[in-house]
Amino acid sequence: MRSKQTSFDIAYRAGVSQSTVSRALRNSPLVNEETRRRVQEIAKELNYKVDKNASSLRTQQSGTIALLLFEDPTNDDSLINPFFLSMLGSITRASAKKGYDLLVSFQQMSNDWHADFEDTRKADGIILLGYGDYTDYEEKLVQLIKQETHFVRWGADVKGLSVVSVGCDNFHGGYQVTEHVINNKRKSFAFLGGVSTGSPEFLARYNGHCQALEDHKLKVDPNLQIDAISTNESGYEAAQKLIATGIKFDAICAASDLIAIGAMRAMQDAGYNVPDGIAIVGFDDIATASSTSPALTTAKQDTVLAGELLVDKLLQLVTGEEAKTQLMPTTLVVRKSCGS
Amino acid sequence: MRSKQTSFDIAYRAGVSQSTVSRALRNSPLVNEETRRRVQEIAKELNYKVDKNASSLRTQQSGTIALLLFEDPTNDDSLINPFFLSMLGSITRASAKKGYDLLVSFQQMSNDWHADFEDTRKADGIILLGYGDYTDYEEKLVQLIKQETHFVRWGADVKGLSVVSVGCDNFHGGYQVTEHVINNKRKSFAFLGGVSTGSPEFLARYNGHCQALEDHKLKVDPNLQIDAISTNESGYEAAQKLIATGIKFDAICAASDLIAIGAMRAMQDAGYNVPDGIAIVGFDDIATASSTSPALTTAKQDTVLAGELLVDKLLQLVTGEEAKTQLMPTTLVVRKSCGS
DNA sequence: ATAATCCATGCATACGTATGCATTTTAAGC
DNA sequence: GCTTAAAATGCATACGTATGCATGGATTAT
Numbered sequence: 001m002r003s004k005q006t007s008f009d010i011a012y013r014a015g016v017s018q019s020t021v022s023r024a025l026r027n028s029p030l031v032n033e034e035t036r037r038r039v040q041e042i043a044k045e046l047n048y049k050v051d052k053n054a055s056s057l058r059t060q061q062s063g064t065i066a067l068l069l070f071e072d073p074t075n076d077d078s079l080i081n082p083f084f085l086s087m088l089g090s091i092t093r094a095s096a097k098k099g100y101d102l103l104v105s106f107q108q109m110s111n112d113w114h115a116d117f118e119d120t121r122k123a124d125g126i127i128l129l130g131y132g133d134y135t136d137y138e139e140k141l142v143q144l145i146k147q148e149t150h151f152v153r154w155g156a157d158v159k160g161l162s163v164v165s166v167g168c169d170n171f172h173g174g175y176q177v178t179e180h181v182i183n184n185k186r187k188s189f190a191f192l193g194g195v196s197t198g199s200p201e202f203l204a205r206y207n208g209h210c211q212a213l214e215d216h217k218l219k220v221d222p223n224l225q226i227d228a229i230s231t232n233e234s235g236y237e238a239a240q241k242l243i244a245t246g247i248k249f250d251a252i253c254a255a256s257d258l259i260a261i262g263a264m265r266a267m268q269d270a271g272y273n274v275p276d277g278i279a280i281v282g283f284d285d286i287a288t289a290s291s292t293s294p295a296l297t298t299a300k301q302d303t304v305l306a307g308e309l310l311v312d313k314l315l316q317l318v319t320g321e322e323a324k325t326q327l328m329p330t331t332l333v334v335r336k337s338c339g340s
Numbered sequence: 341m342r343s344k345q346t347s348f349d350i351a352y353r354a355g356v357s358q359s360t361v362s363r364a365l366r367n368s369p370l371v372n373e374e375t376r377r378r379v380q381e382i383a384k385e386l387n388y389k390v391d392k393n394a395s396s397l398r399t400q401q402s403g404t405i406a407l408l409l410f411e412d413p414t415n416d417d418s419l420i421n422p423f424f425l426s427m428l429g430s431i432t433r434a435s436a437k438k439g440y441d442l443l444v445s446f447q448q449m450s451n452d453w454h455a456d457f458e459d460t461r462k463a464d465g466i467i468l469l470g471y472g473d474y475t476d477y478e479e480k481l482v483q484l485i486k487q488e489t490h491f492v493r494w495g496a497d498v499k500g501l502s503v504v505s506v507g508c509d510n511f512h513g514g515y516q517v518t519e520h521v522i523n524n525k526r527k528s529f530a531f532l533g534g535v536s537t538g539s540p541e542f543l544a545r546y547n548g549h550c551q552a553l554e555d556h557k558l559k560v561d562p563n564l565q566i567d568a569i570s571t572n573e574s575g576y577e578a579a580q581k582l583i584a585t586g587i588k589f590d591a592i593c594a595a596s597d598l599i600a601i602g603a604m605r606a607m608q609d610a611g612y613n614v615p616d617g618i619a620i621v622g623f624d625d626i627a628t629a630s631s632t633s634p635a636l637t638t639a640k641q642d643t644v645l646a647g648e649l650l651v652d653k654l655l656q657l658v659t660g661e662e663a664k665t666q667l668m669p670t671t672l673v674v675r676k677s678c679g680s
Numbered sequence: 681a682t683a684a685t686c687c688a689t690g691c692a693t694a695c696g697t698a699t700g701c702a703t704t705t706t707a708a709g710c
Numbered sequence: 711g712c713t714t715a716a717a718a719t720g721c722a723t724a725c726g727t728a729t730g731c732a733t734g735g736a737t738t739a740t
Contacts, residue, residue: 007696007697016719018696018698023699032717047487050697054697056725057726058698060725064462082422085426085429088425089425096445103404103443104432105432106433106436120389261631287628291631292632292633346725347726348726357689358727359690360690363689393727394695394728396695396727397695397697398729681740682739682740683738684737684740687736688733688735689733690734692732693729693730696725697724698725702719702721703720707714707717709713710713
């Protein structure tokens with residue numbers, strides 16, 4: 001029952017050649033309509049499915065996109081940053097919509113990831129997802145370009161490299177949320193998130209944050225910027241360090257929702273009132289952001305749109321078209337963590 | 341620079357035949373150690389990578405696992421149930437650990453998903469993930485079995501079918517959380533979650549819930565069971581309906597965390613106090629559960645273990661070994677939503 | 681020295697599809 | 711009716727790898 005059906009079997013049943021079967025199934029105009037119908041009918045009857053390996057081997061196209069997901073190695077190994085998880089979901093959807101399969105792979109930055117998929121012909125192109133805060137990241141991008149691998153990446157534009165990126169406007173997002181807090185009459189701002197050592201994303205958000213303060217004639221106190229990576233725990237600890245400085249502040253801008261959520265808990269545990277005593281804003285708008293108490297005001301990154309853009313641009317590259325880096329705006333989502 | 345390297349190129353450079361190259365790269369004992377080293381060195385130098393399509397075509401093995409993710413079609417199209425998203429993450433990790441690539445695909449139940457992957461030789465086996473609450477689900481499983489497709493599924497065991505499943509003990513989990521609430525001196529219990537129309541998972545949780553009540557001589561009031569699907573919104577609405585019945589209750593057991601979270605908000609919006617007035621428990625232990633206010637007490641499903649089990653068992657099937665259905669225990673995670 | 685044994689390698693082929701080119705069939709033109 | 715064009719099909723081959731079988735050389739045993 002299970003012996004695999006090939007196009008030759010269909011050909012035999014239909015009384016035509018294998019070539020004709022192949023053409024008929026691919027709706028080639030070269031084949032007579034009547035023949036095509038017959039072939040397709042038989043194919044369906046026999047539950048025939050094209051062998052993708054053979055097909056890919058012949059055409060040198062796999063109909064597959066590879067998604068490489070880089071994670072902060074300091075994170076708990078078993079959990080994925082919910083923001084990237086959300087991106088993963090939208091990319092999956094977007095590629096399915098385009099008729100492409102999605103090969104998902106977690107990566108340690110140490111690996112030879114730059115070659116592992118397109119070079120093995122398993123994928124037509126690659127999507128790079130993760131924070132670009134690794135020392136040899138750019139170097140590997142250069143390798144990818146040299147190999148003429150088709151790829152797009154999530155994140156800020158890389159200066160000097162002809163790389164197609166889709167990212168959100170972190171600077172503006174940082175500006176946006178900070179300005180919102182300023183409008184709520186806060187005067188002394190802290191910022192939680194790695195700036196010097198951290199990702200370029202965090203840095204851009206911080207820069208936006210500072211710009212907003214300056215534009216409103218408020219002071220930027222470097223002592224109130226505490227490094228943190230994007231986890232609850234790190235946010236919690238950063239907030240504790242913040243309190244330990246003894247410096248007074250009435251607002252916290254976090255580089256990500258996870259940090260904000262951890263910080264919020266730390267402040268509450270320390271007896272502060274949010275938002276009356278301390279205003280807190282995050283960044284990303286992950287699912288949990290709407291469920292905290294008070295619900296978290298944040299800068300939303302549109303993951304659905306992002307996924308579609310990444311896939312669209314990658315496929316443009318694959319088909320030889322031009323594709324341009326694109327910056328998406330963030331949306332201010334006002335909830336309760338700033339007072340109004 | 342980019343013209344693709346084949347095993348013939350390596351063979352030419354090494355002064356041996358293509359066969360020897362193939363064997364050398366696969367560490368066949370047939371090839372001389374010295375030769376093997378030389379070949380492997382040259383391969384690395386030329387940045388040669390085996391063409392997986394050709395390899396798969398030849399060996400009829402793809403080194404790939406397909407993950408089919410079914411979602412409740414009534415959900416918002418752009419979001420994925422965080423529990424399944426978490427499963428996706430752990431499965432990705434688990435298959436990477438085994439050296440397999442993971443092909444991820446979202447599915448509408450209406451499609452011919454039962455054939456789409458293994459039959460096209462893109463995957464060696466299939467993992468089915470999603471609630472099994474669809475009318476023709478079993479029928480399609482039967483088809484899969486008939487085709488001798490290798491697959492495992494997440495969920496409760498299917499009676500009468502020789503299918504390998506990995507699931508958690510929903511009955512016991514439902515029992516567990518309910519008993520915990522009972523120990524907190526609650527007397528009148530409501531249950532939110534589709535039972536008659538819904539998934540077998542929800543039904544099992546409900547049955548465990550009822551059993552716990554009976555064992556403690558408490559009444560089960562069918563009027564306090566309200567249908568809901570696994571979303572915040574549905575939970576919110578269900579809680580509203582619950583209030584609208586006018587019947588008194590002091591505890592809510594929800595069939596999932598999302599439902600519980602929605603219900604919690606509905607109760608709070610209606611002026612009830614959680615947990616003092618109303619105790620609430622969920623099911624799953626999604627990330628958000630720890631961030632609600634009060635933090636949600638729930639029955640945790642171990643997604644990391646689940647992912648590993650699914651992958652392990654599938655690979656056992658692929659290699660011709662026996663694999664058995666396995667039921668995982670749930671863990672009671674006590675937070676604040678029940679009072680203690 | 682000859683036969684028997686073993687080790688290392690090469691030759692040839694199959695996996696299943698897609699497609700350039702040759703060939704046959706059908707229709708059209710005069 | 712014969713030539714020419716167009717439409718439909720078949721033939722042959724290539725994609726790159728893995729492997730059964732044959733071959734050649736080296737080693738050992740008799």
